[in-house]
Amino acid sequence: MVLVQFKKCTKCQGDLLSDGDEWRCLQCGRYYYPPNTQLHPEPGCYGENSEVGNVNVRIEGHRRALVSWWERNKKIIACIDRGMSNKDIAKEVRRSPDTISKIRVELVENRASASE
Numbered sequence: 001m002v003l004v005q006f007k008k009c010t011k012c013q014g015d016l017l018s019d020g021d022e023w024r025c026l027q028c029g030r031y032y033y034p035p036n037t038q039l040h041p042e043p044g045c046y047g048e049n050s051e052v053g054n055v056n057v058r059i060e061g062h063r064r065a066l067v068s069w070w071e072r073n074k075k076i077i078a079c080i081d082r083g084m085s086n087k088d089i090a091k092e093v094r095r096s097p098d099t100i101s102k103i104r105v106e107l108v109e110n111r112a113s114a115s116e
């Protein structure tokens with residue numbers, strides 16, 4: 001069974017793919033084994049058998065997660081784009097300023113990955 005861990009590579013923050021006992025980074029090719037117990041993912045997330053199928057499932061799952069992220073945070077993103085401060089946005093959407101600053105970082109990352 002092939003499993004995927006998003007952004008777990010300690011070298012490049014890439015996604016790790018597991019097949020049996022070893023983990024391999026999809027981005028830089030680094031191997032990790034024996035598996036770090038902290039790297040064990042939730043079981044049963046990905047069930048495809050072929051490697052190509054798994055990559056497609058991985059990308060599809062990632063894309064869906066991104067879509068729901070944009071949907072969930074669109075009001076906050078609109079506020080960020082209007083140049084509001086974390087404190088003002090936090091008041092507006094009734095979230096903590098820490099949450100807003102985290103979403104601000106994710107926004108930069110997600111915009112970067114959307115333009116890939």
Ligand SMILES: [Zn+2]
Nearest residue numbers: 009012025028
């Ligand atoms: Zn890597």
